[in-house]
Amino acid sequence: MPDPWWKARPQDVYRLEDRISSIYVERCHIDRDDNAIILVNKARVVHIPAAYLAVLLIGPGTRITHAAVALLADSATTLCWVGEQGVRLYASGMGAARNSHLQLRQAWLVTRPKERVAVARRMYDLRFPGEDTRGLTLQQLRGREGTRIRKLYAHHSQRTGVPWTKRDYKPGDAFAAGDDVNRLLSAANSALYGICHAVITGVGASPALGFVHTGSALSFVLDIADLYKADCTIPLAFDLASKGLTSERDARIALRDAIVSEKLLPRVVADLKHLLATESEPLLEQELSGLWDEDGTVVAGGVNWGTDHFSQDGHIDVIPPPAPPSNPSDEGANPDGPDSP
DSSP states (O other): OOOOSOOSOGGGSOOGGGSEEEEEEOSSEEEEETTEEEEEOSSOEEEEEGGGEEEEEEOTTOEEOHHHHHHHHHTTOEEEEESGGGOSEEEEOOOSOOSSHHHHHHHHHHTSHHHHHHHHHHHHHHHSTTOOOTTOOHHHHHHHHHHHHHHHHHHHHHHHTOOOOOOOOBTTBTTSSSOHHHHHHHHHHHHHHHHHHHHHHHHTOOSSOOSSSOSSTTHHHHHHHTTTTTTTHHHHHHHHHHHTOOSHHHHHHHHHHHHHHTTHHHHHHHHHHHHHOOTTSOSSOOOOOEEEOTTSOEEESSOOOOGGGBOTTSOBOOOOOOOOOSSGGGTTSOTTOTTOO
């Protein structure tokens, strides 16, 4: 089959979990210099190796060249066009995955009730390490998770001295409702959703095919982000509120630092592999472009499967071009006859 439009093969690029998680840029010009992207503004020029970057968040007032986009695509770096300070995601480019293997497996799991319940249970097991939850229904697991989160709110309120009554937020606007700690929670959770979204698309899974959440284009993003709120965003919001750092920017910067110090990016990739794939099926593998057959098998692509083109020994018969006319006086003649156009 023809070569793909990208040049680098999956085994030639750095694994997602080994990269810098993300860089946010705004009001600058993005160009390419050899194998690095350059960020240019009135103050300075910054060079960043494209292969070491997992996600580039492009904010308002930024322009990017064709050469820079081509380099980032070849380096398997995800591009996201976002709002100011990365608050909203408007569009995204292709990530590191070069095949549909993981997305097909995710679709297979989510459309079979028994397998879907098993994945949902594994998600809850990650929140209750060391506990036996095999005898609990999903409704009981949801209740247990709600109790755990309420206890966490009370614990961090007592630890930091920040008053807490209840979770209060307005979907779509992190700072529209609630007190300081509620608004910090909403802002930090929004940033966490963005990180999880980037990882999910980067490894080739679908953000929409959730196992606990359903009905949203981001159902799987919500599933994955819920695994880390107890360790990341909840204590972070109470700590910031206790220090008087109550702006949305404070929450994003603190979460960014926590992601680096806690090595969250490799953890998300490992958990995705645990939930969706088996140990023998790596997330990043070579492109497998084939043709699906009705018995569930896959046959090779880029092959002419017409039986008329195959000889008895299984080789494709190559038809040569028409031979030139043998008589020099016939060179200007029309081989299709006088009435042909």
